[in-house]
Amino acid sequence: MIDAILTYEFLQNAFGAGLIIGVIAPLLGVFIVVRRLSLIADALSHVTLAGIAGSLYLSQSVAAFATLNPLFLGIAASVGGSVLIERLRTLYKHYEELAIPIILSAGIGFGAIFISLAEGFSNDLFGYLFGSVSAVSREDLLIVGAIALVVLAFIALFFKELFVLSFDDEYAKASGLPAKWIHFMFMIVTALVIAGSMRIVGILLVSSLMTIPVATAMRVSKSFKQTIVLSILFGQASVIAGLVSAFYFDLAPGGTIVVTSILFLLIVLIYKKIAVGMKRGAIA
Amino acid sequence: MDAPLIEIKGISYEYEATKALDNISMKVEKGDFLAILGPNGSGKSTLLKIMLGLIKPSKGSIKLFGVDAKNFKHREWIGYVSQKSNSFNAGFPATVEEVVAGGLAKKAGLFRRLPKTVHEDVLEALKAVGMDQLLDRSISELSGGQQQRVFIARALVAKPKMLILDEPTVGIDHQNVQAFYDMLASLNRDKGITMVMVTHDVDTVTDRVSHVACLNQTIHFHGFKEQFQTLSDEERASWYGHSVRKIHHTGGGH
Known part of the structure; x- marks a missing residue:
């Protein structure tokens, strides 16, 4: 496997992007999960689909789009979707969750229109939907790297504010933290991670890499920082195992990565059940 | 003389065409322990949110520490x-x-790390509320009363001059409520922290505070607790909207 990675550029791109996503998706995912925004990640991934499909369609008819990486329009759609979600959440103050199905269905709706308008990009589209080991270009890797720098800088600069906001948003506002702006930037960064991750994991499975490793880590961690570290470890292990198995068995990496992360979750759940049972037995 | 820590003049607040607060004026001086009492829907929490700048009043002005x-x-x-339970x-x-x-997040400032003394600061704040033994425990494992003490410690860690508390005993069982108010009274007395607290616990709290304000859309009473305690049940009922009897609790401790 190592020889293959050293030999083939597409594998270097896939593993490079995978390793980066294995860090940033669960890292941001911790904040998404504790802030109960998991479904927003799903909504944004479907908006990204509309952007990608739109770009692929336009590349057939508009010369300027023929050479443009579809990831750019995917990123633009995702960021635009995150802004729209926030606007809708403000508009429907008492029904904030309504923003999610509205944006999610809008994403699928536009995506379906672009897919049916264009014909002949089913292979490309399959890669975007479920991830691909072979389709990650050097440009994709550079985009993912740039997104990672933005995410890491954002988390490093606003970690303490994000923690307070996630734990208790009313307290964050009352204590004078710029909660509104930090939340807005958080949504933009989330949109970037979703758009960046979908080359490897696929649009339909990207939110799972942000949530399943976190769900696993939360069962065994004792502190917030430990939750972050364990989420990244579970995420990273899922990406590596998923990519290796996808390469050897010629499977979509999105599927293998997510199934691996679910296996980790099951192992941890069983371990916790046994540990709690043993503890109760010892007390009795 | 120091400026009042809070000075409210002619505050009114309307929400969806309903008047929640009407022409409120009051001052909170340094060292006061003020309990704001009132029935459900009387505008107590709204008044606190205005004090905190979380919502803007429809009319009137508010100064904090002498500054707009x-x-x-x-x-x-x-x-x-x-x-x-709210947040x-x-x-x-x-x-x-x-x-x-x-x-400590706000005190440290944007783009800055928490101070190097964060561990000592946290320990000191937890000691003040009698929770320093639980430093490493998960917040979700604690009882309601313990959690609320942790939240007091979170408010204390930045060494504030004033604490604003919105019904802090919701979810705490009765025995621990008395001990909780004793702790607040000692923070006010020993550390000189000014307290403004919204509560329903009329008679438990009036033994421990210095001032009482009675609110039901507007201020019906604001003065020393001794004056409040001389009010008859009928006088209290006139603003509270229903009968308010003095109840003597027994027991206590933590």
Whole structure:
């Protein structure tokens, strides 16, 4: 496997992007999960689909789009979707969750229109939907790297504010933290991670890499920082195992990565059940 | 003489065409322990949110520490303890130490790390509320009363000059409520922290505070607790909307 990675550029791109996503998706995912925004990640991934499909369609008819990486329009759609979600959440103050199905269905709706308008990009589209080991270009890797720098800088600069906001948003506002702006930037960064991750994991499975490793880590961690570290470890292990198995068995990496992360979750759940049972037995 | 810590003049607040607060004027001086009493829907929490700058009044002005609230920059001087059930994410994976350290975020400032003394600061705040033994425990494992003490410690860690508390005893069992108010009274007495607290516990709290304000859309009474305690049940009922009897609690302790 190592020889293959050293030999083939597409594998270097896939593993490079995978390793980066294995860090940033669960890292941001911790904040998404504790802030109960998991479904927003799903909504944004479907908006990204509309952007990608739109770009692929336009590349057939508009010369300027023929050479443009579809990831750019995917990123633009995702960021635009995150802004729209926030606007809708403000508009429907008492029904904030309504923003999610509205944006999610809008994403699928536009995506379906672009897919049916264009014909002949089913292979490309399959890669975007479920991830691909072979389709990650050097440009994709550079985009993912740039997104990672933005995410890491954002988390490093606003970690303490994000923690307070996630734990208790009313307290964050009352204590004078710029909660509104930090939340807005958080949504933009989330949109970037979703758009960046979908080359490897696929649009339909990207939110799972942000949530399943976190769900696993939360069962065994004792502190917030430990939750972050364990989420990244579970995420990273899922990406590596998923990519290796996808390469050897010629499977979509999105599927293998997510199934691996679910296996980790099951192992941890069983371990916790046994540990709690043993503890109760010892007390009795 | 120091400026009042809070000075409210002619505040009114309307929400969806309903008047929640009508022409409120009051002052909170340094060292006061003020209990704001009132029935459900009387506008108590709205008044606190206006004091904190979370919502803007429809009319009137508010000064914090002698400065117009719009221009007030030292938010770290005011510690806030919300109703636990309202805002706290109960399953949050964090230790008591991490939660309390969050109280230093505003004081440290944007783009800056928490101070190097964060551990000592957190320990000191937890000692003040008798919770220093639980530093490493997960916040979700604690009882309601313990959690609320942790939130007081979070408000104390930045060494505020004033604490604003919104029904802090919601979810705490009766025996621990008395001990909780004793702790607040000692923070006011020993550390000189000014307290403004919204509560329903009329007679438990009036033994421990210095001032009482009775609110039901407008201020019906604001004065020393001794004056409040001389009010008859009928006088209290006239603003409370229904009968308010003096109840003597027995027991207590923690």
